[in-house]
Amino acid sequence: MNRTIVYIVFVAAVLGLGLLIGYNNIPGEWYQSLAKPAFNPPNWVFAPVWSILYVMIGIVGARMFLDHRRTTAMRLWLAQMILNFLWSPLFFGMQDISSALIVIIALLIGVAGFVIASWRQDRISALLFLPYLAWVAFATVLNSAILLMN
Template sequence: MKTLSFFRLVVAVGLCLGVGALGSLVTTPQIPTWYAGLVKPSWNPPNWAFPIAWTTLYVLMAVALWRLWQLHAPSPERRRAIVLWGLQLALNALWSPVFFGMEAPGAALVVVVALWLAIAASIWAAARIDRIAAWLLAPYIAWVTYATTLNAAIVALN
């Protein structure tokens, strides 16, 4: 049982950090070029803050998934929570290629709003079976709320 639990934790962390790594492949080359040329609001954080925030959030997301997957017996509620968690991760993975890869902040705003809704649904579903998993996602929705306003400001300013 401990081996299965550890395996599930490694899969969850690997999945989340993998999405982060793929996003950074699209993002990093654009930071000194296209992104540097955008007009950004005065409350835009420094570039170094993003990888720190996202790495922390990905680890919290992974632990939330692990809790849902490992600590709860199969049930429709668990399945719903995990499916919604997967949906938010897919939307998370989509944002960087749209914003940075396609250089499309407007389209990325649509993605990040959908992401916010998916995170809210994930928190709701997780809270029904594991309040700790739900709370682990709270910093994520807070950050994505901020990121959504930042994305919208970039659209407005450019």
């Protein structure tokens, strides 16, 4: 299997699905009406940050698929993708802040678990997930604050 094609497919799939989910779950009037903490970033920040993260997540997914397909790290990569793609429909689509918080906590655990599981077998993938881990940790705090304020 051509490695370059695998990378292209993974990055395109992750980025494409992420953008599709984001497009179908745009923050609307409901989100604008919520009380938010002072550290809430402006809305324009989220699309570029997630786009960069999705490219990195796709690269890591391709690396896992090509070289570590039957590992705990690959299973964690898949699990965190499912949780990642579930969060926006819960939070923005269903306007269910509590369920979204449960999902993002599970996502945070999954991403941290991936970093730990992949550290010895693929340090580059683990390192590529550190900005994602930081962003999900921040998003978890933000989700928690929004829940508490509303």
